[in-house]
Amino acid sequence: MRILLVEDNATLSEGLSAILRSSGYAVDVVADGASADAVIATETFDLVILDLTLPEMDGLEVLRAMRSRQNKAAVMILTARGTPEERVKGLDLGADDYMIKPFDVGEFEARVRVLLRRQAGLRASNVSYGNVSFDLKSRMFSADGAVIDIPARELGLLEILFLRAGKVVAKEAIIQSLTAFDDDLSANAIEQYVSRLRKRLAPHGLTVRTARGIGYYLEKVTSS
Numbered sequence: 001m002r003i004l005l006v007e008d009n010a011t012l013s014e015g016l017s018a019i020l021r022s023s024g025y026a027v028d029v030v031a032d033g034a035s036a037d038a039v040i041a042t043e044t045f046d047l048v049i050l051d052l053t054l055p056e057m058d059g060l061e062v063l064r065a066m067r068s069r070q071n072k073a074a075v076m077i078l079t080a081r082g083t084p085e086e087r088v089k090g091l092d093l094g095a096d097d098y099m100i101k102p103f104d105v106g107e108f109e110a111r112v113r114v115l116l117r118r119q120a121g122l123r124a125s126n127v128s129y130g131n132v133s134f135d136l137k138s139r140m141f142s143a144d145g146a147v148i149d150i151p152a153r154e155l156g157l158l159e160i161l162f163l164r165a166g167k168v169v170a171k172e173a174i175i176q177s178l179t180a181f182d183d184d185l186s187a188n189a190i191e192q193y194v195s196r197l198r199k200r201l202a203p204h205g206l207t208v209r210t211a212r213g214i215g216y217y218l219e220k221v222t223s224s
Contacts, residue, residue: 052077077097
């Protein structure tokens with residue numbers, strides 16, 4: 001899952017990005033509204049965490065421009081501007097959640113999980129496909145009650161495929177979801193991760209299929 005954090009307070013920005021990255025998310029950070037608007041127009045994110053009082057362009061204007069382009073990424077407003085009027089305006093413009101600074105970090109993390117779960121079209125925090133289950137809170141996969149040990153990048157790839165099980169996910173969409181601005185991930189690297197995932201999933205009745213020239217999809221393996 002890829003998150004854009006729009007925050008001009010460097011200390012807060014560093015702290016929040018560290019928290020999000022420790023949970024396994026790809027996180028990009030910008031510090032002004034104009035940069036946020038430009039990035040949102042050209043990149044794909046699952047969630048935008050948006051301050052309102054920003055240099056160059058107000059956060060509400062960023063949100064208005066984003067929704068006018070039919071961008072459906074989830075948006076959490078995270079701001080010190082907490083009057084009822086501001087909240088109503090933000091929600092009316094298309095924000096999915098509105099948190100007031102200062103805030104509890106645990107609540108922040110929980111709200112992020114809820115928004116990402118909704119974005120994936122899920123109601124519960126635990127999802128199953130075949131014999132494998134995925135806990136969105138802990139970001140751990142398990143089968144028959146035992147945790148499946150998966151390195152971070154492969155886990156991120158499996159998460160993308162698992163939440164869209166049976167549907168083809170384009171290579172470019174996978175790369176976008178797994179990488180931030182300063183990361184470099186090639187199509188060849190994705191192929192290597194897919195190959196390793198196939199071996200890890202084989203004992204559990206799942207595999208990753210290739211849609212030639214398009215991308216990959218997760219599928220149950222039927223025994224013959």
